[in-house]
Amino acid sequence: MPVPEFTLPPFGRRWLQRLPATPPAWLLVHSLNQLQKRQVLAADMSLLSGKTFAVEICDAGLTLTFRADDERFHTGSSGDAPDLRLAANLADFLRLMLREEDPDTLFFSRRLRIEGDTELGLIVKNLLDSVDWDSTPLRRFMQH
């Protein structure tokens, strides 16, 4: 089922902004580490090591900051200046993850912002694209 058109309403945003950003960031980092451990995410950590990433979910008013070292991902603090910042609304991030939309399409229509180290952005984008969900239990969620 495609992700419906939605933007988080302002009250949802206000509510979410009161929560600490740490739990969602932790969840993201934990998922990335699990995927990497199971070799679903074939990350060449030498390309990501030492880099800080900020994922800004605009309509939620949330910014998830994390960083990478030689082995794994860690949560970061919002004070860290990111090497790469990706910003979009929640629905568009979901579409990206579920492969309903192509990041270039979202970029052309200005629904995805990419700032900072563009090459790092390309590495991350191509890393996510290369995940073969067919080999994981998540395959039934993925669109073809």
Added chain:
Amino acid sequence: MQRLPELICPAGSLPALKAAIDNGADAVYLGLKNDTNARNFAGLNFDHRSASEGIRYARDRQRKVLMAINTYARGGDSLRWRTAIDEAAALGVDAVILADLGLLAYAHERYPALRLHLSVQGSATNYEAINLAQSLFGVQRAVLPRVLTLDQVRHVIANTSVEIEVFGFGSLCVMVEGRCLLSSYATGESPNSHGVCSPARFVRWEDNGQGMDARLNHILIDRYGASETAGYPTLCKGRFEVEGHTDYVLEQPSSLNVLAMLPQLLDAGVAAIKVEGRQRSPAYVAQVTRALREALDQAGQSAQRFSVKPAWQQALAKVSEGQQVTLGAYDRPWK
């Protein structure tokens, strides 16, 4: 029912390859993880293992895999390109897509059974050039640069026995395809030499408060308003000030879309229709392949009753660069 041209779709990763096959591509084209192909992007493309798996996936479903080795080997440093051809032959791809004359000669001599396609980067726009490539290297197919009108495509096909492949959908290149040096003006690297128009490490997108600036090696090449659609950060699609006016001076960001003239292309006798976009994600490959597969099948059933379905146009318009589409050079009423 007419014999349909092959639908050739791009694959920058294994999931993209599977998406192309699952949605009806007759063949996919891919490249290795280095500068031997014109989509040399960080993290994109195939190594031996993923290429083998992709070829197996395609073969199991009676589809083909072509390998693009379509940049120009550098003098004194051509080993990587020859190795790529060796690798393609070892993998057992259905054809290699080459532009460099030296590599065509190498592949022809070393692997006489390997099928050779002349890449769009080879820039052969007339049948004399194509027939020469056939007689010298046994080239069996040529991909036409996107600079010819439909009548010119017909004229080429009428005068050669080499199969002709044309572009059907995707980002447009500036109109000197295969001969472009623009990006190397800004970065010292060009698609023909390094396999990429705008190497990502030279690209910066910056929020300027009112919109977004696109810079290539510090040169401001475009400034987008807050709600203006964007394109790839290539020099050819930048906006520049000329005689007091700031606008696109070389080309606009847009995508070629031949849906409206599919019956004419079939009638002209093209052997294959190619989709651009190895740099794109599996989602793009799936959406574009599905639309073109349906359209081709319908055009093949009856050219008279063919009509472009809004759903196809919507699917293609959405993923287009700059979110606009054009018939490009095919339709040039002024000759």
